Amino acid sequence: MVDTLHITGKTRLYAIIGDPIAQVRSPEVFTARFAAAGIDAVLIPAHVPADRFDAIVPALLALGNLDGLLVTVPFKARMVPFATRLGETSQVVGAINALRREPDDSWTADMFDGKGFVNGARRKGVRLEGRSVLLFGAGGAGSAVAYALAEAGVRAICIVDPMQDRSGHLVARLQRAFPECSFETRNRQTTFDMIVNASPVGMSPEDGLPGEIGALRAGTIVGDVVITENPTALIRHGGAHGCICITGRDMHAGQLDVLMAFFGADRQPGGSGGDPARVTVKAG
């Protein structure tokens, strides 16, 4: 039985854009969060065909009652030019997954996938400080995860991507932002403290491991940003070795609070004081 939905002419809109869109979970999760916070808003799925992206996005941002946008595959990098200002993470990462409308109708954007992954790891009791990480994928998700892991204090990150240029450019940017962390693009070590997949490998049920991962110990942390019905090969492999595993769902769940705060939607309306609701984002 479907509950009676309560949407009126005054209800504010948030949307998630992607192509395809049917697989996204944000509409369910955020609409429930808005309701729980007493906020008259819904988050709708908006299927933006990739070949119409450049025409549709400015029109969506011009809707007078749209207050925020989430961005998923394949638009996290393409969306960047449509933001008025970028948070620190997205400036280094070159991708965004959330935008919010400001009172002057400008759009502030940032990338929260990495923070979500780190929060997901911490919720499972993982201490990140001092670890050496092997990371597959230097795209939007990989960049964001690398940024957040460096920010969380890991010692070293080896970023492997079939497009060597891409991982090289990313490593150069990250090295400037985090001089105390060591970055490289070639896997010279045989063992790491942490193995993370942020490549698309694993999206198809037939996919195997994202690359050469070396020997797993029980203390190795295994992570995969891919969200699938069943665990990816990498997560199954980690589980079989008794490793703590951080999944794409953990990454998604780990950024809910942060995104609600970014949207300024994390407090009951009329609630008493406390910290400013919004995550501040430095202008780029």
Add this chain to the structure above:
Amino acid sequence: MVDTLHITGKTRLYAIIGDPIAQVRSPEVFTARFAAAGIDAVLIPAHVPADRFDAIVPALLALGNLDGLLVTVPFKARMVPFATRLGETSQVVGAINALRREPDDSWTADMFDGKGFVNGARRKGVRLEGRSVLLFGAGGAGSAVAYALAEAGVRAICIVDPMQDRSGHLVARLQRAFPECSFETRNRQTTFDMIVNASPVGMSPEDGLPGEIGALRAGTIVGDVVITENPTALIRHGGAHGCICITGRDMHAGQLDVLMAFFGADRQPGGSGGDPARVTVKAG
């Protein structure tokens, strides 16, 4: 207490566009109707600022998961060129208030305000056949109401509008479509069987009557398409004379079933046979 909303990545979208938008009631009403019919769809309010209309509308129609659109003030006439084909009413009236996506991604449109008004009148037991009508307003709503009243068998309609050209053109089009009904643009009679306001007069609480209405008898039918919190001056005047009154809300309620049928959303999924779900619309 707000019910928990159930919107997922698979939920199909309908939207109502207008400027302003907060006053519309369709999101509430249609979202509840979709839920009651077991259809996974919501109708959202989309505030389209009038100065961005031409850029926003094609983008909305390009969203892959948008199945239908309702159109309200001030876009009912401006929306016409964006439809792939027009139903009979909208071809004469020159305005539309609903569009549906076809399987080939084209858009079929028609105008249902008039049908809603006629249905609202019939639900109050009003017999329309043979009546003489004084109608204020030759815009989108007035045109639609005139068309539907003629179709319902009224004898004569006098259409009064400050823009004489507009009422003149409308009368010419209607006369061709309904040769058996008599149309005119000047109020020469002193009494009519039915007085209907389809002009904007009444939207502001300070507004008086829409024009010279002559003497009201208890048998006179009084109608007003304006939707307001409190009755308009015309409706109050009719009520004071013991007249049956048809309000903007009656017009709105009177087209719900027709619009659900137009959207092909009037049957339980998997329900047994019966008539084809959709109202057929002849290509223009």
